[in-house]
Amino acid sequence: MRIVGLTGGIASGKSTVSNLFKSHGVPVVDADLVAHDVIRKGTGGWKKVVAAFGNDILLENGEIDRACLGQIVFSDSTKRQLLNRLLAPYISSDIFWEVMKLWLKGSKVIVLDIPLLFEAKMDKWTAPIIVVWVDPETQVQRLMARDGIPEEQARNKINAQTALDWKKTKADIVINNSGTIEETKLQFQEVLNQVTRPLTWKELALSREGVFWVFLSAIVGILVVQKNLK
Ligand SMILES: CC(C)(COP(=O)(O)OP(=O)(O)OC[C@H]1O[C@@H](n2cnc3c(N)ncnc32)[C@H](O)[C@@H]1O)[C@@H](O)C(=O)NCCC(=O)NCCS
Ligand SMILES: Nc1ncnc2c1ncn2[C@@H]1O[C@H](COP(=O)(O)OP(=O)(O)OP(=O)(O)O)[C@@H](O)[C@H]1O
Secondary structure, eight states: OEEEEEEESTTSSHHHHHHHHHHTTOOEEEHHHHHHHTTSTTSHHHHHHHHHHOGGGBOTTSSBOHHHHHHHHHTOHHHHHHHHHHHHHHHHHHHHHHHHHHHHTTOSEEEEEOTTTTTTTOGGGOSSEEEEEOOHHHHHHHHHHHHTOOHHHHHHHHHTSOOHHHHHHTOSEEEEOSSOHHHHHHHHHHHHHHHTSOOOHHHHHTSHHHHHHHHHHHHHHHHHHHHHHO
16 A cells, blocks of 8 residues: 655645545545544543633534634644644544555555644655645735635744745655646646556555455465475
8 A cells, every 4th residue: 555645834735636636536534634523522632622722712512613723723832732742642543544444445545635744753654745835925825815814824824834845855746836726737647647656565565455465375375384294
């Protein structure tokens, strides 16, 4: 199995690229969706977050008001680190199970869309690593437009993350999403070819079929040895 890492900065275009993967039949595990799931009302993550941040972050229906929690953590690095610490175990274990489900289904190539791939040190489990890069001014403008927030808030969110230029230096593949969607789609086609090329022997051995054949060979080997010993 090939586990491709997809990361970038906030509003750099990760979801845009992951939607392209999905539309070409490559399954994607979306860490943002997982992060939303682990703080649903009544879950372990919800309890931890409410205990740490208080009832003021709750909506009337008891769900966490993510916009409100976002305002708190994107302007205070200590609180952000606290939230990251509380949720990291839940997020990583859920991502692991999502990967296992895809492995059991026999998926050969999957994409992990994880904004904090490097920060959470999950980059070691993925190869190749794709970084969706955008120039700084376009990033601010797109974030302001998408979230309907003022420039200062947008810059707070961007500064809450490791610099996108640094992430770019760690990438195996960079998609420059500063231009039009059409330009991104052109780059994507090349990336798709690269990512879906035949699996290496190691990747093959880690796929469901690979494990099956290793297991079957071991059983046959044992039976042959036992027969020869009789
Ligand atoms: C802060 C929260 C409540 C804001 O929720 P909201 O729905 O408004 O935003 P959403 O979850 O869609 O995140 C939007 C983007 O913000 C950035 N972001 C989210 N959390 C963080 C963080 N802890 N540090 C830096 N950037 C972050 C990512 O680029 C993400 O794609 C939420 O993002 C959260 O619970 N974050 C902590 C969990 C986490 O680490 N998520 C990232 C997945 S690895
Ligand atoms: N090439 C592009 N041209 C114009 N707009 C774009 C382009 N790529 C993405 N956008 C827009 O920019 C915004 C951010 O893109 P997207 O949601 O894909 O980023 P993201 O990295 O997934 O964000 P987040 O980190 O918040 O999850 C969206 O409103 C999207 O429609």
